[in-house]
């Protein structure tokens with residue numbers, strides 16, 4: 001029998017002594033021994049040089065980059081953990097992230113990776129370059145036109161919801177809506193918008209969240225069983241758990257498992273499994289369509305084959321990993337961005353009105369979806385987007401990089417090898433030497449030559465070889481959505497409303513409830529009364545072909561748009577020169593809302609099926625049927 005000391009069995013006493021030595025005494029000894037020479041850097045808190053626990057506690061507060069930004073006002077470099085440094089000046093950007101920096105992504109990317117690395121968590125330079133080559137066709141700017149159709153389609157679907165919630169304008173002099181009239185959470189719908197958009201762009205697949213108005217989707221478990229789950233609920237907690245526990249790399253895996261004893265963490269782990277199952281489901285469905293011979297200009301096609309049609313022969317696990325990061329990084333960040341920018345616009349009516357003026361000069365009164373060609377070069381729109389991305393970068397997390405074994409000079413200071421270094425985008429963007437009045441929303445700072453010079457200090461998308469590959473997609477989504485929204489609607493937030501933010505790797509946002517009504521500029525047509533066209537259509541016989549030629553062209557299609565009206569006949573009918581939103585509305589009216597979609601031959605010559613989205617509005621057009629009867633508004 002084991003001997004005892006003060007009644008405690010000796011093996012238990014030994015365990016306690018070992019734990020105290022290992023977790024308390026040893027870190028103190030290592031700290032004072034300082035073999036790497038990191039003690040010259042000031043600690044973030046008294047124990048930061050000895051343990052990651054202070055940073056983990058900070059992470060649980062959900063605002064660590066804000067806190068760091070405040071500390072960095074006094075100190076340009078902070079030791080945030082035994083082997084971790086945070087930098088606080090834009091001068092560090094080039095050294096840590098720039099092209100030619102010898103730093104690599106650190107082990108945190110390794111320990112959170114799945115069975116296969118994806119583009120964002122692969123560390124090895126050669127492997128990253130190989131992946132980037134495979135994906136370059138998928139993310140290339142030449143795809144803009146293809147993406148634009150898909151994005152415009154999602155904006156239409158989103159507007160269907162907004163239209164159904166529109167209220168009367170607030171009475172003159174009233175600034176805030178009656179709480180009972182606040183009927184939509186913009187934040188939730190931006191999530192639906194970006195998730196629907198990226199699955200269409202990436203997989204030519206519709207999740208259908210915007211149409212259904214909820215986020216329950218089908219997922220497939222590893223044993224092949226399917227189940228239903230909430231996609232938003234699956235998406236966010238995974239990142240949250242990682243950001244809370246990751247700081248101690250050595251113990252992360254153990255901590256991750258042990259933490260599941262606590263329900264708070266266990267729930268987050270479960271959501272990670274659900275997210276993987278959603279991705280697995282979407283990937284397999286697309287694979288089945290691929291095997292059935294479907295070809296689309298989407299990410300999946302680029303993953304499977306080169307431009308010449310030669311197979312890439314990627315392992316299935318790698319394909320799924322790439323779809324995972326595309327669906328995740330491609331939706332979460334943009335949803336945050338479009339929420340933040342509208343929030344700032346509503347909080348700054350002067351900015352909103354200047355922006356609306358700019359947009360209204362390029363869009364027609366009744367143009368619903370802003371064509372990207374018309375809005376992509378609007379300087380004030382871009383300034384508003386960039387200023388919001390600067391002030392509240394969707395990914396504020398200091399992206400960790402490891403210095404090379406021989407060490408590196410950062411901001412002129414020698415940093416020893418194999419040290420984790422970073423500068424948070426939020427911290428960099430609070431650097432007053434580059435961004436005066438850094439905490440204020442001032443889009444004007446981005447205008448002109450002076451504005452251009454700020455780009456090198458703007459790291460919302462990171463920079464260098466590991467910078468964001470989805471930049472073009474997000475600017476397209478943001479510009480089209482925000483321009484269309486500002487053109488069409490006025491919004492009002494509840495009195496005293498503040499958007500809540502919780503920092504993980506991304507800045508997760510709380511709800512953003514508001515009410516909307518049409519802008520007076522847009523609302524030149526009364527959409528609630530039956531139009532001349534509606535009356536005409538309801539009187540016409542239910543037979544024959546119908547040809548619709550649109551006079552008002554929001555988004556011109558030079559080739560024919562074909563549509564099928566099930567109530568009339570089953571043939572595809574020509575619909576020339578139509579904005580497809582416009583076409584759809586007309587078709588729905590013709591078919592008394594029993595319309596099942598239309599086939600559009602778009603400007604790239606490809607045919608695409610467009611399911612119905614709009615119901616109750618009408619734009620200006622001319623009509624002729626097979627008996628050559630014409631009607632002009």
Ligand code: HEM
Pocket residue numbers: 119120121132198325326329330331333334337393394395399459460461462465466467468469470471473474
């Ligand atoms: C406002 C929107 C966006 C923001 C703020 C953003 C931000 C970032 C940042 C900061 C990184 C660097 C991450 C790191 O170093 O760990 C990154 C990388 C990446 N982003 Fe984005 N992103 C956005 C939109 C998108 C979109 C729309 C997609 C895809 C459709 C996307 C896909 C990726 C991928 C695949 C990487 C890894 C690139 C590489 O390492 O080569 N992102 N993004």
